[in-house]
Amino acid sequence: MTDVLVCIKRIPETSSQVMLSDDGMSVDARHVGHTVSAHEEAAVEIAIQLADASGGSATVLTLGPADAVEQLRDAVAVGCTRAVHIEADSEAFGPADVATAIADFVRGEDFGLVLVGNDAADTGDFQVGVRLAYALGRPVVTGISSVALDGDTITARGAGPDGDEVFELPSPAIIAIQEGGVTPRYPSIVGRMKAKKLPVETIATQVSPMTYRLGLTSPPEQPSTVEVLGEGPDAAKAVVDMLVGIGVVSS
Amino acid sequence: MILVLVETDAQGVTLTSREALSFARTLAERLGDQPVEAVATGPLPHPDGVLDHLAEQGVTMLHHADDERLAAYGGAAWAAAVVDAASSARLVIGSGTPRGMEVLAHVATRLDCLMAANVIAVEETDPLTVSRQVMGGGVFERMRLGGEVAVISVAGHAIDAVPAARPSTPAVRTYAPTLTDADLLTRVVRTEQAGGDDTSALTGAKVVVGAGRGAGSAEGFDDLLELKDLLGGALGVSRVVTSLGWRPHHEQVGQTGSRISPDLYIACGISGAIQHWAGCQSARKILAINTDPDAPMVTKAHYAVIGDLHEIVPAINAELRRRLG
Ligand SMILES: Cc1cc2nc3c(=O)[nH]c(=O)nc-3n(C[C@H](O)[C@H](O)[C@H](O)COP(=O)(O)OP(=O)(O)OC[C@H]3O[C@@H](n4cnc5c(N)ncnc54)[C@H](O)[C@@H]3O)c2cc1C
Ligand SMILES: Nc1ncnc2c1ncn2[C@@H]1O[C@H](COP(=O)(O)O)[C@@H](O)[C@H]1O
Numbered sequence: 001m002t003d004v005l006v007c008i009k010r011i012p013e014t015s016s017q018v019m020l021s022d023d024g025m026s027v028d029a030r031h032v033g034h035t036v037s038a039h040e041e042a043a044v045e046i047a048i049q050l051a052d053a054s055g056g057s058a059t060v061l062t063l064g065p066a067d068a069v070e071q072l073r074d075a076v077a078v079g080c081t082r083a084v085h086i087e088a089d090s091e092a093f094g095p096a097d098v099a100t101a102i103a104d105f106v107r108g109e110d111f112g113l114v115l116v117g118n119d120a121a122d123t124g125d126f127q128v129g130v131r132l133a134y135a136l137g138r139p140v141v142t143g144i145s146s147v148a149l150d151g152d153t154i155t156a157r158g159a160g161p162d163g164d165e166v167f168e169l170p171s172p173a174i175i176a177i178q179e180g181g182v183t184p185r186y187p188s189i190v191g192r193m194k195a196k197k198l199p200v201e202t203i204a205t206q207v208s209p210m211t212y213r214l215g216l217t218s219p220p221e222q223p224s225t226v227e228v229l230g231e232g233p234d235a236a237k238a239v240v241d242m243l244v245g246i247g248v249v250s251s
Numbered sequence: 252m253i254l255v256l257v258e259t260d261a262q263g264v265t266l267t268s269r270e271a272l273s274f275a276r277t278l279a280e281r282l283g284d285q286p287v288e289a290v291a292t293g294p295l296p297h298p299d300g301v302l303d304h305l306a307e308q309g310v311t312m313l314h315h316a317d318d319e320r321l322a323a324y325g326g327a328a329w330a331a332a333v334v335d336a337a338s339s340a341r342l343v344i345g346s347g348t349p350r351g352m353e354v355l356a357h358v359a360t361r362l363d364c365l366m367a368a369n370v371i372a373v374e375e376t377d378p379l380t381v382s383r384q385v386m387g388g389g390v391f392e393r394m395r396l397g398g399e400v401a402v403i404s405v406a407g408h409a410i411d412a413v414p415a416a417r418p419s420t421p422a423v424r425t426y427a428p429t430l431t432d433a434d435l436l437t438r439v440v441r442t443e444q445a446g447g448d449d450t451s452a453l454t455g456a457k458v459v460v461g462a463g464r465g466a467g468s469a470e471g472f473d474d475l476l477e478l479k480d481l482l483g484g485a486l487g488v489s490r491v492v493t494s495l496g497w498r499p500h501h502e503q504v505g506q507t508g509s510r511i512s513p514d515l516y517i518a519c520g521i522s523g524a525i526q527h528w529a530g531c532q533s534a535r536k537i538l539a540i541n542t543d544p545d546a547p548m549v550t551k552a553h554y555a556v557i558g559d560l561h562e563i564v565p566a567i568n569a570e571l572r573r574r575l576g
Contacts, residue, residue: 014525018390018525027386027390039507094365096365119368124385124386126368126404127360127366130326139327139437141326142356160439162444164443167438179500212396213393213394214392214393215393216392217391217393218390222551226539226553226554227554228544228554229554230557231557232556232557232559233563233565236563236566236569239570240571246515246536249482
């Protein structure tokens with residue numbers, strides 16, 4: 001039986017254009033929805049599967065503002081059975097601060113496995129999992145897309161430069177998940193009902209974050225220089241001429 | 252001293268590690284002639300190639316943790332070797348590859364210092380302030396790196412690997428790093444070849460044919476696959492395509508897929524969302540095929556054809572077959 005903790009982060013949903021706040025310190029998320037990283041969606045799915053397979057539980061945790069409860073409820077709707085909210089102004093938190101705050105919570109618990117995303121989709125620091133592992137004195141692997149449990153042995157698999165790499169490590173451990181090994185499930189109606197009702201455990205943190213993020217800028221708007229080669233199938237000849245011109249096809 | 256973690260391959264030092272070396276050299280000059288040294292772990296597949304590349308980049312010393320226990324990759328073990336060589340380093344720099352990121356995160360934690368991930372430029376040297384990619388590259392963040400030592404990962408292909416004005420003759424220091432049992436716990440126990448269709452075919456391809464939601468269905472890929480074969484390239488897809496189960500995830504290009512840098516990327520029926528652009532922006536040339544002339548992929552591309560990919564791609568295939576004979 002393994003109890004699994006999965007850590008997720010609320011981020012603005014941006015796809016074509018990112019607006020910055022007037023002070024340039026954050027993304028202006030007033031007109032967009034929120035989500036979590038694709039890696040974290042995969043981590044939630046893996047946490048649920050492992051908990052089911054081992055007869056344990058899947059707990060979801062986030063450190064963030066009051067609104068981040070929305071992302072916790074999304075994870076409960078697909079099968080996490082406990083939700084923990086470390087309420088804090090996450091924008092001021094760096095990866096070391098987040099790791100310290102999560103470690104403080106994990107020390108009082110008994111999780112055989114802690115899952116995080118490989119890197120958060122907004123800040124992309126790639127550090128919370130590794131820093132958390134050192135804070136707890138546990139082994140960590142990153143870039144993992146599938147995980148199997150056999151008693152206290154964890155088999156983790158991820159893509160490496162020469163093929164799929166397999167790691168074997170003892171529980172308890174930290175694993176940073178990379179999207180691609182599992183297909184996240186959709187919430188059922190029953191799941192959504194459970195998510196509405198489940199009380200979220202809210203805790204405070206003693207961590208006072210370091211400030212070293214100085215602000216955000218958007219890359220300069222590049223004027224379009226696209227050369228339209230034509231419309232519809234008639235453009236095929238112009239396309240192949242271009243392919244020859246840039247040396248991709250030799251004629 | 253600035254210490255650069257270099258990853259190696261059958262040719263010598265990998266391209267992204269040479270980019271990190273160039274970044275380190277430029278920074279060293281700005282900081283007032285700091286020496287740039289390199290660290291490599293485990294047996295080297297091509298030692299002469301490594302030394303040639305280090306000489307080209309003006310590196311003064313190679314610290315080589317020549318230890319069989321480091322032959323199998325492991326983030327903690329490699330980091331222990333890097334930290335052993337970093338006692339007089341004020342910066343430890345590597346490339347933003349999956350291994351580079353993992354090892355550097357361990358190094359930063361062991362040195363109890365800040366790490367800036369996906370750095371693209373140095374803004375100021377005192378205090379050291381860098382600019383880095385966040386939001387998958389859609390936004391830049393300025394970050395201050397105070398402290399006696401700091402760690403930087405350089406975003407792949409954000410800067411060019413430029414040879415030094417004067418090549419060096421790097422000295423080699425071979426050493427046995429201090430490794431604990433805990434360090435050795437998280438090494439690769441085996442590598443399973445993924446067959447001909449693995450991610451490396453995509454990341455190494457000279458031409459990538461990309462397909463997005465516009466492909467329409469899992470059956471809508473025949474012409475795209477033929478185009479890929481005619482050009483001797485690889486297929487790359489958007490996250491919509493993998494999420495819908497039309498194609499396997501190892502073909503996904505983007506922030507949470509592969510980052511590619513082919514000579515040509517042919518983006519068919521892909522809108523060009525930031526998270527997709529993050530993976531294809533290093534392509535030398537981009538041809539967009541899209542029904543929507545205002546799609547971001549079209550306006551950012553070098554070339555475009557406007558219209559239905561299911562009509563345009565077969566026509567290109569026919570023209571290619573005709574010309575290739
Ligand atoms: C945290 C996070 C991570 C993400 N990571 C990735 C990632 O790694 N990779 C990735 O790709 N996305 C990623 N995304 C998703 C991304 O935001 C977009 O949703 C996705 O890239 C859109 O895919 P698409 O372009 O295929 O589809 P759409 O945005 O729906 O675009 C389809 C395009 O096809 C055109 N079209 C339609 N029919 C035709 C036709 N018959 N002929 C020609 N053109 C046609 C349309 O005009 C449109 O431009 C991520 C999102 C998040 C939130
Ligand atoms: N505020 C947070 N709350 C919970 N988990 C987080 C938070 N920030 C980061 N994480 C986790 O750590 C992973 C890596 O984040 P990062 O190191 O910031 O790139 C994310 O994918 C999350 O799983």
